Amino acid sequence: MRWGTYFAVLASVLSVGLALGVSMPLVSLRLEGWGYGGFAIGVMAAMPAIGVLLGASLASRLAGWVGVPSAMRLCLWGGALSIALVAVLPSYALWLALRLLIGMSLTVVFILGESWINQLVVEQWRGRLVALYGSSYALSQLAGPLVLGFLGSEDDFGFWAATGLLLVAPLLLLGRGGAPSTEACSVTFRDLFAFCRRLPVIAWAIALFAAFEAMILTLLPVYVLQQGFTAEVALFMVSTVVVGDAVLQLPIGALADRMSRQALFSGCAVSLLGSSLAIPLLLHTPAVWPLWVLFGASAGGLFTLSLILIGERYRDDALVRANAHVAQLWGIGCLLGPLLAGAGSQWVSGHALLFLMAAGAAGLVLLTRRPGAFEPASA
Numbered sequence: 001m002r003w004g005t006y007f008a009v010l011a012s013v014l015s016v017g018l019a020l021g022v023s024m025p026l027v028s029l030r031l032e033g034w035g036y037g038g039f040a041i042g043v044m045a046a047m048p049a050i051g052v053l054l055g056a057s058l059a060s061r062l063a064g065w066v067g068v069p070s071a072m073r074l075c076l077w078g079g080a081l082s083i084a085l086v087a088v089l090p091s092y093a094l095w096l097a098l099r100l101l102i103g104m105s106l107t108v109v110f111i112l113g114e115s116w117i118n119q120l121v122v123e124q125w126r127g128r129l130v131a132l133y134g135s136s137y138a139l140s141q142l143a144g145p146l147v148l149g150f151l152g153s154e155d156d157f158g159f160w161a162a163t164g165l166l167l168v169a170p171l172l173l174l175g176r177g178g179a180p181s182t183e184a185c186s187v188t189f190r191d192l193f194a195f196c197r198r199l200p201v202i203a204w205a206i207a208l209f210a211a212f213e214a215m216i217l218t219l220l221p222v223y224v225l226q227q228g229f230t231a232e233v234a235l236f237m238v239s240t241v242v243v244g245d246a247v248l249q250l251p252i253g254a255l256a257d258r259m260s261r262q263a264l265f266s267g268c269a270v271s272l273l274g275s276s277l278a279i280p281l282l283l284h285t286p287a288v289w290p291l292w293v294l295f296g297a298s299a300g301g302l303f304t305l306s307l308i309l310i311g312e313r314y315r316d317d318a319l320v321r322a323n324a325h326v327a328q329l330w331g332i333g334c335l336l337g338p339l340l341a342g343a344g345s346q347w348v349s350g351h352a353l354l355f356l357m358a359a360g361a362a363g364l365v366l367l368t369r370r371p372g373a374f375e376p377a378s379a
């Protein structure tokens with residue numbers, strides 16, 4: 001196994017997580033300071049999701065033209081340029097377009113990075129090494145709000161820090177091999193529908209985790225502020241959620257190499273349902289802090305286990321296509337989650353974010369209880 005390449009790809013994706021962890025909460029806090037409501041902030045949060053859908057259809061084609069490493073480098077630099085323009089063009093309308101470009105470029109990085117890692121790892125270590133990827137990414141997002149808290153949200157230092165990270169990251173991929181081979185072709189929504197029919201539980205889990213991540217980084221800080229907490233506490237609560245995601249992914253990955261991955265998957269779904277319902281009841285008590293940890297860990301476990309299960313089944317072009325479908329589902333979840341939660345928090349209930357996660361987790365629990373839920377169905 002190419003350990004140097006594994007850690008280089010890991011570090012490049014980690015830089016994306018850190019850049020997003022710094023810039024996404026800063027955008028939401030800036031819009032909150034400008035007087036925008038929950039729905040407008042939700043629309044802004046949803047724009048990268050549209051970019052994800054566009055990027056997912058282009059990733060395989062771009063990688064087929066220039067190769068996986070070169071495609072990742074080009075898109076990392078494209079993301080750096082987009083975030084830099086966010087810093088110098090403080091306009092809501094322009095930010096919508098730039099967030100769309102950020103979503104497109106960084107989606108290609110995720111698709112190809114996840115495919116590269118799943119192609120490299122050996123089966124007996126797949127759970128641990130894919131979990132290390134998930135844990136590292138979560139830690140990079142955790143560091144993002146902490147770095148933002150250190151830099152301050154009043155100035156644009158957070159945007160420039162994110163830009164610098166994405167400028168340096170592509171250099172780590174120079175001279176690396178072992179990437180999956182792929183054909184230059186687009187991935188359509190018809191292909192996505194066939195993937196969802198084959199693996200509906202995994203498809204639902206990915207979309208649910210995408211909604212979770214988009215809402216945590218964008219709407220959770222606003223939700224906590226609206227519940228009477230300070231901006232500093234809001235950022236620490238976001239960080240606590242990501243701590244839960246990061247800390248428990250490695251144990252989950254280790255267990256996935258030793259016991260039923262399906263049982264772990266079902267346990268994460270039940271835990272996400274329970275924590276989503278309990279947090280509004282205990283928000284102003286000390287008990288909410290371990291609940292935030294469980295909330296993040298259970299959601300992150302669903303995504304990590306989904307990647308592990310995909311890695312069991314696909315290689316090379318099929319693996320890239322499968323991860324493109326992951327990105328498409330990610331885009332759908334990122335698009336619908338913030339829009340529904342933003343509208344719900346403004347017009348229905350202040351706790352809409354958590355109630356939406358509870359509903360999604362309940363649906364996933366029901367899917368896992370179907371006979372043969374984890375067996376691929378015929379397309």
